[in-house]
Amino acid sequence: MQILILDIIHGGIILGDALKGMGHTVDLVDVYRGDLSHPGSITCETAMSRRYDLLIHPVHLDPSYPVLRGLSCPAITHHEAVRWILGSGRETRPTGHEKTGISIEITGARGKTTTATALASLMDGYGILHTSRGIFRYPEEEKITRMSITPASLISVHALLSDTDWCITEISLGFTGLSDLAILTSDEDYRIASGRLSARTLKHLSALSCRKVLIAPGMTSEHDSVINAKDLTQVTGGICTYSYKDMEGSFENPLLTLEGYRTPLQLATAAALILGYRPDKLSNFASLPGRMKITSEEGRMIIDNASTGACLKTTLDAIALLRGTEDQITPFTLIIGQENRAVCENFSDNEIIAAIRKGRPATAILVAGDDRMNVDAISGACQEQAVPITTVNSITEGMQVAREKPASPIVVSVKTWR
Structure with a gap:
């Protein structure tokens, strides 16, 4: 079959190699960056001019993406393609080698x-x-x-x-x-x-x-x-x-x-x-690195909740853990946000705003490393709550800013790869 795979940065290259190994002809489109450096990569416009037997796309791609709307061939998701590729391998196993x-x-x-x-x-x-x-x-x-x-x-x-x-x-x-x-x-x-x-x-x-x-x-x-x-x-x-x-x-x-x-x-x-x-x-069973880890730095408590699973609930858990070990009125700095687009399941603006409102930090540091984030909306919510906010691009930068503030506890709740 002639197959078109959309999105090479979220597994498209692996899918393409597997399908070529099965005897199919594969084209690739980098829908997020337009990178043409990988063998088999073509532009969106070129893909629209060709005929395909099957289109494979990630579930998180905008359904209005031109290739998805413009091509009339059958389409499946990356998840379904993996099921097909690995499932076909099971079907071809000889008896006794299941x-x-x-x-x-x-x-x-x-x-x-x-x-x-x-x-x-x-x-x-x-x-x-x-x-x-x-x-x-x-x-x-x-x-x-x-x-x-x-x-x-x-x-x-x-x-x-x-x-x-x-x-x-x-x-x-x-x-x-x-x-x-x-x-x-x-x-x-x-x-x-x-x-x-x-x-x-x-x-x-x-x-x-x-x-x-x-x-x-x-x-x-x-x-x-x-x-x-x-x-x-x-x-x-x-x-x-x-x-x-x-x-x-x-x-x-x-x-x-x-x-x-x-x-x-x-x-x-x-x-x-x-x-x-x-x-x-x-x-x-012990806590995992980057999963609600408590450390101390020059007498300052740091609760580290930064992980791919950081969200409103885990943020409030981290704050509750702080308030269970520190005086409840002790002011703290909240470092919150998302470090980059590599995390598909983003930390939404509404959850970030809710965490600030419910957590009541003395000051907030927003890690705005993801272009899906509405920094203005989050900053506006902080102003309404009289919470000073600083915007940075990474956890490292956020920690540098937090260390410059008075020696109050720090809660880090940033969605990121670790």
């Missing part, structure tokens, strides 16, 4: 990395964990490399697996439907594709292609085989009690008192039970 390792896909606006890492800590045997922190080989927890969590990265991850290896992968903006278990970690909605599409709707629609779906407490799903983590687990304070089939018990972990960890640990517990593992070892 893959037997368990596979888990995890998506959601927040909690993906913590859920995935907690679940990986409970798995037996050999496997691969792929999150925004990197690709790790278990049980050694050896870091192999780091790749984005775009769906196309799953092709590279699968190339590392043997037939019996388990695989836990974090995927942005939906599922491919290839996994034995799909986990939806949160239900927050935000607009993507130039504000034309709902991220929540896309994730729930992609879940319909999955065999079995596990969802977080407080969520609902139309899936025929959905399991809610609240039906298997219950958290009171720092204790998680669980019951599923013939497995019952409980474990204690102080992280359960923080919402940013409570839901991921409940999901990991429920997933382990579904897969046949006891979750008791989660009592030893």
Whole structure:
């Protein structure tokens, strides 16, 4: 087939190489930068002048993009293309060489990395964990490399697996439907594709292609085989009690008192039970780097919530953690925002404004490294709340500004890759 792939910076090159290996002819369009340096890259105008049998595009692309509107061939998403590519590989396996390792896909606006890492800590045997922190080989927890969590990265991850290896992968903006278990970690909605599409709707629609779906407490799903983590687990304070089939018990972990960890640990517990593992070892699970980490610098407390999952709820969690360890009236500096466009699921203006209003920082530092951010709207909201605001381009720059202020605590809640 003659195939056109849109968006090379979010996995299009990996998709193209895989499809060329299957015997197809592939053209690529860099829809965000117009880069023509990669072999096979063409302009949007050239693509419009050619005929294709199939068009492949990312779910976050504006539906009004000229090529999407102008070409009449069938179109599928990057997620669906990965399902086709890897699924065709399964169909061509000779008898007796079927893959037997368990596979888990995890998506959601927040909690993906913590859920995935907690679940990986409970798995037996050999496997691969792929999150925004990197690709790790278990049980050694050896870091192999780091790749984005775009769906196309799953092709590279699968190339590392043997037939019996388990695989836990974090995927942005939906599922491919290839996994034995799909986990939806949160239900927050935000607009993507130039504000034309709902991220929540896309994730729930992609879940319909999955065999079995596990969802977080407080969520609902139309899936025929959905399991809610609240039906298997219950958290009171720092204790998680669980019951599923013939497995019952409980474990204690102080992280359960923080919402940013409570839901991921409940999901990991429920997933382990579904897969046949006891979750008791989660009592030893520690906070991840960049996930609500508390440090001290010259007597100044710093609560670091910067990660790909930073959002309104985790920001308020970080502030609540500060106020649980410091005098409630102690003024603090809030560094908030988004560092770059590499994070598809952006920290929305409304959530940033709500975090400032509810958190009541003494001063705010806005990391405006993403051109989707409305700096004027956020600055205006700060003025209404009498909160001084400074705009910077990175966390590093934000910390430099914060250190120049009086020695009050700092909360960092910036969406970024780490």
